[in-house]
Amino acid sequence: MKLTTLEVISNRQLNPRTYELILSGDIPPVKSGQFADLAVKGWFLKRPFSIADCEGGRITVLYKAIGGGTREMAGWKKGDTTDALVCIGEGFDTSACLKPLLVGGGIGAAPLYLLAKEFNAMGITPDILLAFRDKEEAYYIDEFKALGNVYLSTDNGSLGYKGNALEALKYYNLEFDRYYACGPLPMLKAFAEYSRQGQLSLEARMGCGFGACMGCSIKTKGGPKRVCKEGPVFRADEVIF
Amino acid sequence: MDLRVNLLGYTLDNPVIPASGTFGFGYEFAEFYDINCLGSISLKGTTLEPRYGNPLPRIAECPSGLLNSIGLQNPGAQKVVAEELAKLGRVYGKKVIANVGGSAIDDYVQTASEFNNADSVFAIELNISCPNVKHGGMAFGTDPKVAAELVREVKKASTKPVMVKLSPNVTDITELAKAVEGAGADAVSLINTLVGMRIDLRTAKPILSAVSGGYSGPGVFPVALRMVYQVKKAVGIPVVGMGGIMTAYDVIEMMYAGAAAVMVGTANLVNPYACRDIIASLPRVMEELNISSLKEIIGRAHNG
Ligand SMILES: Cc1cc2nc3c(=O)[nH]c(=O)nc-3n(C[C@H](O)[C@H](O)[C@H](O)COP(=O)(O)OP(=O)(O)OC[C@H]3O[C@@H](n4cnc5c(N)ncnc54)[C@H](O)[C@@H]3O)c2cc1C
């Protein structure tokens, strides 16, 4: 983990509310599932975002403009800078997994992109299930298709199977020895109840992002753990919802 | 240039102390810089038994600060003494302040006593002002009689000097300060957080699961400064000032108001290097303001 200044290389709109932000700077090695905390001018706290990709001193963040800070970010131009904490938290555990299933709900697909790349580097082509509210919300489909077998679902059926992520998993008959899920809390909870063989990437409102304030502590079977330090990725069988 | 100050019989290399709850048990920050530059450290609020605290969300952003409703999450006094102090000792060579919370007089007394044999602790900071624990916490900090009773009992049991941390959520903070001074407190520290709330515009529900939380950060600085000034006037024991300090200028201003030392809280959360940076810029700011010794400026705003 490191505090550093990053420079905007590009900031591209992918759909009405989703953007792809590429930042460059002095970036330490990134593990999939780790996140970055980006300062936004005019807002007191930094905003946490999964690192969706990392290559040659650049990181990619995929973000949805939902509030003041992310709407401000949508206006960032090439050459703008942001103070950032990078490479925060423990990432996904890819060890001893031969048949991974990656499950993304909405903007939660972001960290799965780097995860899929890591599996590719291990010679594994992962199954990737992407669930969105509707077709408008979808992004990065072709990018994911280049890395794995992509299955789609939407709540209204405008793209892929009509239903939520867990229903889609059953519909597509997807098998796995471990699943990796990131998305809204109800989705993560449903998956944790469906199978213990998984890893969940959680969100929490954060005060610091580096373990100092206890603002992000969740309950686990092993006692309280911080989303920003021991997380954001947790074993499905340890999280107490 | 002399940055040293004295606090409760201990000489601090400089007056900057990270505030309780914003610096963990210290060692997290050793990842960022050599924390031996700090005057001292006030440890995370410790209770007799381990506490998880309040459900999430516990943090809500504000324009000039944040609300927290952590609820004194900590591993309990015994573990703090046996494990956390040892971990901190590996990266920090100076003495620290143990911050003690509770929900009954007995809790406070027992928790404070757990630190009696901890050599690295030079003082107890009694948190009678936490807005985030039910039954107690702030209740001890709003009633002068209850506060005085608590301080008397802790003083009997503790072998360390006792500093009492005051709540700003009262009509007249000087009444509390005078009450704890009368009961034998060796110093006071202030301010703890101001009770506030935020509502999520999308859901129309309070952001914090606990509904309200404590406001801290640069937005509270003028309130904190005023209270430190008032308390300095009202009592003879040392006053440790905090609330919204972000820069070396804020440190000087707080010392002018009467602070014998200062604590820096929320600044650490938004910039992990905050305390180091403040300490590093103090000599330059002292030179600019023609100050040769920080000891000499304590309470200067009260002169004439
Ligand atoms: C580990 C982690 C990874 C994340 N990865 C991504 C990602 O890859 N892409 C993406 O679009 N979003 C991601 N999020 C969510 C993202 O942090 C929020 O959408 C963002 O902080 C909202 O900021 P805002 O100013 O637009 O919203 P506002 O509601 O105005 O923000 C107010 C405050 O609440 C906090 N906040 C609001 N929503 C969330 C949330 N869901 N999680 C945490 N804090 C929140 C903000 O950080 C800010 O402090 C992630 C969150 C976490 C914890």
Ligand SMILES: Cc1cc2nc3c(=O)[nH]c(=O)nc-3n(C[C@H](O)[C@H](O)[C@H](O)COP(=O)(O)O)c2cc1C
């Ligand atoms: C996340 C957080 C946790 C805190 N925990 C404690 C605590 O455990 N004990 C305590 O006495 N004060 C606690 N405080 C209060 C601070 O020590 C300090 O009094 C207050 O934040 C005002 O200073 P600041 O504006 O510099 O942060 C906490 C504050 C924050 C922001």
Ligand code: FES
């Ligand atoms: S956000 Fe402060 S400990 Fe995780």
